[in-house]
Amino acid sequence: MxxxxxxxxxxxxxxxxxxxxxxxxxxxxxxxxxxxxxxxxxxxxxxxxxxxxxxxxxxxxxxxxxxxxxxxxxxxxxxxxxxxxxxxxxxxxxxxxxxxxxxTSQDILDSALMLTAHRARAIVLECLAETIEQLARLADTHRGTTAAARTLTQHSTPTTWGLRFATWLGTVLDARDDLAGLELPAQxxxxxxxxxxxxxxxxxxxxxxxxxxxxxxxxxxxxPAWHTSRAPVTRLGDSLVAVTSALGVIASNVSTLGRAEIGEVAEPSAHGRGGSSAMPQKQNPVLSVLIRSAALRAPALASTLHLCAAMAIDERPDGAWHAEWPTLRELLRLALGASTIAAELVTGLTVDADRARHNLELSGDDILAERASLTGTTGTAADYVGLSDALIDAALARARS
The missing domain is CATH 1.10.275.10 (Fumarase/aspartase (N-terminal domain))
Structure with missing residues (x-):
């Protein structure tokens, strides 16, 4: 070998x-x-x-x-x-x-892991900044692109792709703020x-x-010394999960709304990406798939960190401390990978406005039923966007502040 x-x-x-x-x-x-x-x-x-x-x-x-x-x-x-x-x-x-x-050894190793996290966090935040910028661009561009909102998987009322992007943007901003504001202490x-x-x-x-x-x-x-007070580790783990979860929301939506029978959104294409070993006609949403894999793995790792914190006995844990090291490193790896791929995903993401309109029309006047039940008239899809422009503008203002 x-x-x-x-x-x-x-x-x-x-x-x-x-x-x-x-x-x-x-x-x-x-x-x-x-x-x-x-x-x-x-x-x-x-x-x-x-x-x-x-x-x-x-x-x-x-x-x-x-x-x-x-x-x-x-x-x-x-x-x-x-x-x-x-x-x-x-x-x-x-x-x-x-x-x-x-x-003592724990002073050095704990501090080195926090220093490593500090360095990795800078990369994650840089990728999130790119994702935030691109989501803001998409929200502004598609504020008038009407689509069918879906609740519990079914058509509900009309919405816009701009508001959808603004919602994703807010979720990423929350995760970014949590991670950026986290204190990483020396030991x-x-x-x-x-x-x-x-x-x-x-x-x-x-x-x-x-x-x-x-x-x-x-x-x-x-x-103060935190040899057995492991909040710095669990807080970091939770913030990293918030990042992968926020990006997982985007990836899950893109993979669902990009299905052939829906086709409202598409990942950026690249030579050799998304191919199938058995079906040459397929173009798999690989970027979304990979981000989802990180979002699915991360929460269990954070729970391990909390379990280790609960077992941090005496003045030096026997095994619980040791179990943290690879767990925290894996969470950092997942956040690094997911944030890197997410920036690429949203930068090249495209919306098919015609397909979104077609899907919206599949429900006919039934999709306007909420307004009819309130006012007695169905109105048009445009009447349902309500405060979407104001919500989009609020998300954009927060992203640019």
Missing amino acids: STADRIFDTGLLSPVTAGADGSVSDAAIRLALVDVEVAYLRALEASGIAPAGLADRMAQTPIPPAAGLAQRAVLGGNPVIPLLADLREHLPDDVAAWVHKGA LGGASGTLASLVALSDGGTAARMPALFAAELGLAQS
């Missing part, structure tokens, strides 16, 4: 994440771990605990890729322990002596969350300043 074949997960069974998850790869997380150790040493210097200049020398020292880091992590139950051995082996003795001094508590080692190295006042200094070095939020 070749070296390439021994790489366990390249997204072969998760095409929604393939090519979009580099920011949460093993290599990216290892880099974050090193960055956290450098930031911690900078905080030690800034507090006056460690001599000045050590962190710069550490940052400038080439650290080769860690061979077998995952396998060696089995011995101590986490990757920080073997990584420290690698760092100390390649650093000058006076620098190595201060690496990780006063910290620093020492062996049992009391900062006792840092107190031993300095004094109580200096040790108390260290969490803020450390967080500032990483560009993360400051927080």
Whole structure:
């Protein structure tokens, strides 16, 4: 078996994440771990605990890729322990002596995962910004494109495609705001969350300043130690699910309303995309399918994070903490993949106004029954759009603010 074949997960069974998850790869997380150790040493210097200049020398020292880091992590139950051995082996003795001094493995790994999430979030938010811009464009363009609204799968009253896009836009804006406003904290508590080692190295006042200094070095939020208070992880997981769910709404609607017998909307085409291995006439809505796959997988992962939070006992969880790592990483992968694909989907999405009008007319005057029951006259489809323009304008204003 070749070296390439021994790489366990390249997204072969998760095409929604393939090519979009580099920011949460093993290599990216290892880099974050090193960055956290450098930031911690900078905080030690800034507090006056460690001599000045050590962190710069550490940052400038080439650290080769860690061979077998995952396998060696089995011995101590986490990757920080073997990584420290690698760092100390390649650093000058006076620098190595201060690496990780006063910290614990959970401080470094939790902070590295939040740093990784911070970096991945920036990519997700960039993709969501593109999706928001394109949904706003579609809502404005199609504010007069009438269609049959569907409730419980059946024709209900007339609506417009512009209002439909505005509704999707609002859902994505909510998810974007939740994710963007989320505080991602650094972790620093020492062996049992009391900062006792840092107190031993300095004094109580200096040790108390260290969490803020450390967080500032990483560009993360400051927080009291959260070794067993896992709200930062569950909140992040919930925000990521909100993203995949919002994008899943779009994908589900596109795949349904793009069915051959409905045909009101179509995904952007690309050479080789959407083909069938057995039926050459088919053009499958692959982008929507992949986004839906992420939306279906994500909620169960978030529930795992909540289960782990409930099992975070004593001052250091035994297994619950460890179960969070791959779960949170997978949620980040799904949000990265779904948001990347969603931006492409809505950018090239097309609406068939004639087909929408045809479908609207299938119900004849029955689709106007609500107005007739209220006023005694059916009116026209245009009479049913009501405040749709105002609702669209409100969504556009929010998107552009």
